[in-house]
Amino acid sequence: xxxxxxxxxxxxxxxxxxxxxxxxxxxxxxxxxxxxxxxxxxxxxxxxxxxxxxxxxxxxxxxxxxxxxxxxxxxxxxxxxxxxxxxxxxxxxxxxxxxxxxxxxxxxxxxxxxxxxxxxxxxxxxxxx
Amino acid sequence: xxxxxxxxxxxxxxxxxxxxxxxxxxxxxxxxxxxxxxxxxxxxxxxxxxxxxxxxxxxxxxxxxxxxxxxxxxxxxxxxxxxxxxxxxxxxxxxxxxxxxxxxxxxxxxxxxxxxxxxxxxxxxxxxx
Amino acid sequence: xxxxxxxxxxxxxxxxxxxxxxxxxxxxxxxxxxxxxxxxxxxxxxxxxxxxxxxxxxxxxxxxxxxxxxxxxxxxxxxxxxxxxxxxxxxxxxxxxxxxxxxxxxxxxxxxxxxxxxxxxxxxxxxxx
Amino acid sequence: xxxxxxxxxxxxxxxxxxxxxxxxxxxxxxxxxxxxxxxxxxxxxxxxxxxxxxxxxxxxxxxxxxxxxxxxxxxxxxxxxxxxxxxxxxxxxxxxxxxxxxxxxxxxxxxxxxxxxxxxxxxxxxxxx
Amino acid sequence: xxxxxxxxxxxxxxxxxxxxxxxxxxxxxxxxxxxxxxxxxxxxxxxxxxxxxxxxxxxxxxxxxxxxxxxxxxxxxxxxxxxxxxxxxxxxxxxxxxxxxxxxxxxxxxxxxxxxxxxxxxxxxxxxx
Amino acid sequence: xxxxxxxxxxxxxxxxxxxxxxxxxxxxxxxxxxxxxxxxxxxxxxxxxxxxxxxxxxxxxxxxxxxxxxxxxxxxxxxxxxxxxxxxxxxxxxxxxxxxxxxxxxxxxxxxxxxxxxxxxxxxxxxxx
Numbered sequence: 001x002x003x004x005x006x007x008x009x010x011x012x013x014x015x016x017x018x019x020x021x022x023x024x025x026x027x028x029x030x031x032x033x034x035x036x037x038x039x040x041x042x043x044x045x046x047x048x049x050x051x052x053x054x055x056x057x058x059x060x061x062x063x064x065x066x067x068x069x070x071x072x073x074x075x076x077x078x079x080x081x082x083x084x085x086x087x088x089x090x091x092x093x094x095x096x097x098x099x100x101x102x103x104x105x106x107x108x109x110x111x112x113x114x115x116x117x118x119x120x121x122x123x124x125x126x127x128x129x
Numbered sequence: 130x131x132x133x134x135x136x137x138x139x140x141x142x143x144x145x146x147x148x149x150x151x152x153x154x155x156x157x158x159x160x161x162x163x164x165x166x167x168x169x170x171x172x173x174x175x176x177x178x179x180x181x182x183x184x185x186x187x188x189x190x191x192x193x194x195x196x197x198x199x200x201x202x203x204x205x206x207x208x209x210x211x212x213x214x215x216x217x218x219x220x221x222x223x224x225x226x227x228x229x230x231x232x233x234x235x236x237x238x239x240x241x242x243x244x245x246x247x248x249x250x251x252x253x254x255x256x257x258x
Numbered sequence: 259x260x261x262x263x264x265x266x267x268x269x270x271x272x273x274x275x276x277x278x279x280x281x282x283x284x285x286x287x288x289x290x291x292x293x294x295x296x297x298x299x300x301x302x303x304x305x306x307x308x309x310x311x312x313x314x315x316x317x318x319x320x321x322x323x324x325x326x327x328x329x330x331x332x333x334x335x336x337x338x339x340x341x342x343x344x345x346x347x348x349x350x351x352x353x354x355x356x357x358x359x360x361x362x363x364x365x366x367x368x369x370x371x372x373x374x375x376x377x378x379x380x381x382x383x384x385x386x387x
Numbered sequence: 388x389x390x391x392x393x394x395x396x397x398x399x400x401x402x403x404x405x406x407x408x409x410x411x412x413x414x415x416x417x418x419x420x421x422x423x424x425x426x427x428x429x430x431x432x433x434x435x436x437x438x439x440x441x442x443x444x445x446x447x448x449x450x451x452x453x454x455x456x457x458x459x460x461x462x463x464x465x466x467x468x469x470x471x472x473x474x475x476x477x478x479x480x481x482x483x484x485x486x487x488x489x490x491x492x493x494x495x496x497x498x499x500x501x502x503x504x505x506x507x508x509x510x511x512x513x514x515x516x
Numbered sequence: 517x518x519x520x521x522x523x524x525x526x527x528x529x530x531x532x533x534x535x536x537x538x539x540x541x542x543x544x545x546x547x548x549x550x551x552x553x554x555x556x557x558x559x560x561x562x563x564x565x566x567x568x569x570x571x572x573x574x575x576x577x578x579x580x581x582x583x584x585x586x587x588x589x590x591x592x593x594x595x596x597x598x599x600x601x602x603x604x605x606x607x608x609x610x611x612x613x614x615x616x617x618x619x620x621x622x623x624x625x626x627x628x629x630x631x632x633x634x635x636x637x638x639x640x641x642x643x644x645x
Numbered sequence: 646x647x648x649x650x651x652x653x654x655x656x657x658x659x660x661x662x663x664x665x666x667x668x669x670x671x672x673x674x675x676x677x678x679x680x681x682x683x684x685x686x687x688x689x690x691x692x693x694x695x696x697x698x699x700x701x702x703x704x705x706x707x708x709x710x711x712x713x714x715x716x717x718x719x720x721x722x723x724x725x726x727x728x729x730x731x732x733x734x735x736x737x738x739x740x741x742x743x744x745x746x747x748x749x750x751x752x753x754x755x756x757x758x759x760x761x762x763x764x765x766x767x768x769x770x771x772x773x774x
Contacts, residue, residue, distance in 0.1 A: 023626035030603075030629065034611040034694070037686055042619045045486040045679055050475035055442065056483055059449045063487040064620070066362075066450045068198070069584070071623040072487075087159075088437035095163040096443055099432040100450040100459075102360025103171045104193070104324075107200040110152035113159065163432055170428060174357040174421055179346035184313065185354055188320045192358040195321045195749075197585070201358075216546075217308035224550040225314055228303040229321040229330075231747025232558045233580070233711075236587040239539035242546065281755035288732075288758065292561055292740040299553055300748045307550070322749070326456070327713070329752040345417075353421040361429045362451070365458040368410035371417065453620075455714070474675075482679040489618025490687045491582075491709070494716040497668035500675065561744040566733035571700065572741055578704045579711045579745040588745075604695035612701055615690040616708040616717075 013118045016074050046079070054083040058093050065097035068104065070111050077115050090116055142247045145203050175208070183212040187222050194226035197233065199240050206244050219245055271376045274332050304337070312341040316351050323355035326362065328369050335373050348374055400505045403461050433466070441470040445480050452484035452495055460499050468506050477503055529634045532590050562595070570599040574609050581613035584620065586627050593631050606632055658763045661719050691724070699728040703738050710742035713749065715756050722760050735761055 027035060046056045057079040064072035080090060094112055098105050156164060175185045186208040193201035209219060223241055227234050285293060304314045315337045322330035338348060352370055356363050414422060433443045444466040451459035467477060481499055485492050543551060562572045573595040580588035596606060610628055614621050672680060691701045702724040709717035725735060739757055743750050 020626070023630060026633070027626060027629055030607050032607050032611055032694075034686065034690055035607070035614060035625070037682075037689075038611075038614055038619075039622075041679065041682055041686060042486050042622070044682075045483050049482075049677075049679070050473070050479035055445070056479075058442070059446060059480055059483045060487065062446045063449050063453045063484060066360075067453055067487070067620045069620050069623060072620055086437070091159050091161050091164070092437035092443075093446055095161055095167075095436075096432050096446045097450060098164060098167055098360070099429055100361050100447065100454070102324075102356070102363065103167075103358050104196045104198050104201055105360065106168075106171070107198060109164070110149070110156060113156055114152060117155070161436075163428065163436070166424075166428055166431075170421065170424055171357050173424075174354050178353075178419075178421070179344070179350035184316070185350075187313070188317060188351055188354045189358065191317045192320050192324045192355060195747075196324055196358070215308070220546050220548050220551070221308035221314075222317055224307075224548055224554075225303050225317045226321060227551060227554055227747070228300055229318065229325070229748050231711075231743070231750065232554075232745050233583045233585050233588055234747065235555075235558070236585060238551070239536070239543060242543055243539060246542070278755070281759060284762070285755060285758055288736050290736050290740055292557065292565070293736070293743060293754070295553075295557055295560075296740075296743055296748075297751075299550065299557060300751070302553075303550055307548075325749045327749050327752060330749055349417050349419050349422070353419055353425075356422060356425055361425075362454045362456050362459055364426075364429070365456060367422070368407070368414060371414055372410060375413070453618075478675050478677050478680070482677055482683075485618070485680060485683055487619050489582075489614070489621065490616050490683075491712045491714050491717055492618065493684075493687070494714060496680070497665070497672060500672050501668060504671070558744055561741050565740075566731070566737035571703070572737075574700070575704060575707045575738060575741045576745065578708050579742060582708045583711055583745070602695065608695040608701075609704060611694075612690050612704045613708060615687050616705065616712070 013074065013078075013115060013122060016071065017078070020071070020075070054085070057083050058085060058089075061090070062093055062097045062100075065094060065105060065108055065112065066101040068101070068108050070108060073108060073112050074115050077112060077119060081116070081119050087116055087120070142203060142207075142244060142251060145200065146207070149200070149204070183214070186212050187214060187218075190219070191222055191226045191229075194223060194234060194237055194241065195230035197230070197237050199237060202237060202241050203244050206241060206248060210245070210248050216245060216249070271332065271336075271373060271380060274329065275336070278329070278333070312343070315341050316343060316347075319348070320351055320355045320358075323352060323363060323366055323370065324359040326359070326366050328366060331366060331370050332373050335370060335377060339374070339377050345374060345378070400461060400465075400502060400509060403458065404465070407458070407462070441472070444470050445472060445476075448477070449480055449484045449487075452481060452492060452499065453488040455488070455492060455495050457495060457498050460495060461502050464499060464502050464506060468503070474503060474507070529590060529594075529631060529638060532587065533594070536587070536591070570601070573599050574601060574605075577606070578609055578613045578616075581610060581621060581624055581628065582617040584617070584624050586624060589624060589628050590631050593628060593635060597632070597635050603632060603636070658719060658723075658760060658767060661716065662723070665716070665720070699730070702728050703730060703734075706735070707738055707742045707745075710739060710750060710753055710757065711746040713746070713753050715753060718753060718757050719760050722757060722764060726761070726764050732761055732765070 024039075027039075046053055046060060049056075051059075057076055061073065061076040061080055064076050077090070085093075091113070094109055098109055153168075156168075175182055175189060178185075180188075186205055190202065190205040190209055193205050206219070214222075220242070223238055227238055282297075285297075304311055304318060307314075309317075315334055319331065319334040319338055322334050335348070343351075349371070352367055356367055411426075414426075433440055433447060436443075438446075444463055448460065448463040448467055451463050464477070472480075478500070481496055485496055540555075543555075562569055562576060565572075567575075573592055577589065577592040577596055580592050593606070601609075607629070610625055614625055669684075672684075691698055691705060694701075696704075702721055706718065706721040706725055709721050722735070730738075736758070739754055743754055
């Protein structure tokens, strides 16, 4: 729930993007070789391989939803929108997550649906890198 | 933690109720047949069957607590209070959740105990539908 | 799945009971004060308090099912049958677990339904202490 | 691990398919309306919608892998092979699950890789319905 | 994310400490014997035994990180700093948590790295008891 | 439970070691760059860094126990015994996992205690590489 309950929810996605970017830079500053390699491996997992990046982002979204991580859901929604998935397709993927993960996923479904709306509303601003 | 740390915690339950209602309506607007059916199935699971609704809400509370979902805990606490469970009974159920789920449940126990207090304090306002 | 796939499934519950008893004794032999206290606290959580033991065992069953632990499900099913819950009531409780936890709970639902059948079939043998 | 360690692993998939079918029939016999509706909703989630069934099965596979459910992984692998995903594509999807879910997913990756091999080896036998 | 996104993050740790202390007192007021015993058992688990308290706090930190509980992470970070672990050692422990738990742990890694910085910056104030 | 219930449990650890080695080789044969890099990153996480390998293996054990993965527990127990941790120290670490993770960890505690006994009994045979 948390910041979802803000009186000004339109800023939620932007705040997440800037916090994520700032802290990713701080984590990089730590200069831990294992952590840096993990971050590169994480990025590489969604690059073109036997599967295309668009499909992989949808896999990342559903994995994040069933594991109930709002930040991960928001990150992958940003990527999914950029990759060209429509709202209807994203909702259909979230339905798979809902059935696999059960009603405990519902708060994250509400969060995700709001995030999609916020991302679409802010399309003129540049998304998270 | 999050909104638990607010300087004005007395609004936390009300904010959750209105956010939940608003976003449930937005989710319904999406008009995804699978998602709508899931929401109906979710409601039906707590209706009278071999077990009575009062017992089922307590099952929902403990399931939510061990799965560590504050929003789900708050929703089922609202229902449990309406169903007539006393504070002592709710605390005893939360103890089962604590022993099954371990110390990782403690932040959610603190949240739940505060929520019970807030729900009782706001008894004059109508609870979430 | 595992031993569910045995050609002689009728022994599954009995094997679990004897393995559980034997290893609980081995764990007690270790004589770790914290572990021994945890085991006592675990037993005490299901004893009479604000809630009665029968209700608490049903809470333990649903918590075990959504956390997807077959051994814990079997243990609480043994206790629930002894406490007097009917098959219909147990199935209704498992339905709450299914809706909360999603399709990922289905293998444990199959396991639990089989366990209930096996426990009822073996009613003449003494259940786990 | 369990039956993965069998001296005759080639039967593992077939045993799972027959156990799953037998127990699904037993669960249907229980005749619990909520459970029956959940099973239908579960099947419907993978049928054609905004997303095609082939994509949805891959989503189901990755969700099952990060939630670490071997039975669910085997079921969705059966469906994914039928839907026409190649080994390389399945391995690439499992890599997303591995990165999202971490090394705790490795035992399920080993299981899944073996299951793919077993399913391909048994292609002449009819898969689970 | 939540309070991580605050414009004044320097207060996040202090707010958590005071909320935790206040609600632990409220939980103690409930006077539920099982809950009180669980809290004592929880404290005792980190006291000197076969392992020293410093090592145990690091175990508690990694357990909290892979189970993805920010409040638990913050509590154990406070204890770990008091026990004398350096930043480099804490980051190395968090790397183990990252590899075991996967990218789903990354939001909690960002949170933990920020918490370490905040705890060090506030060293003149007394940490949580 | 599963193979824990075998009439000849003394082979359980050896069977796990050989299955793990055989399937790790099969996974390597797949030749997926991301998966291979993940396996190397996983190994590297336990090598000497700011923390020594002995401490890191204990962190891996506790992370595996609270995430309830028997295979991961067995692997890290093998490594912990090789690293020189005593039974008393391993039991003390498992107690931390039990308190953090709750009674749902108990089946894995029983498994781990049996695994330690089996590993010690088979000390003359070479452990898993």
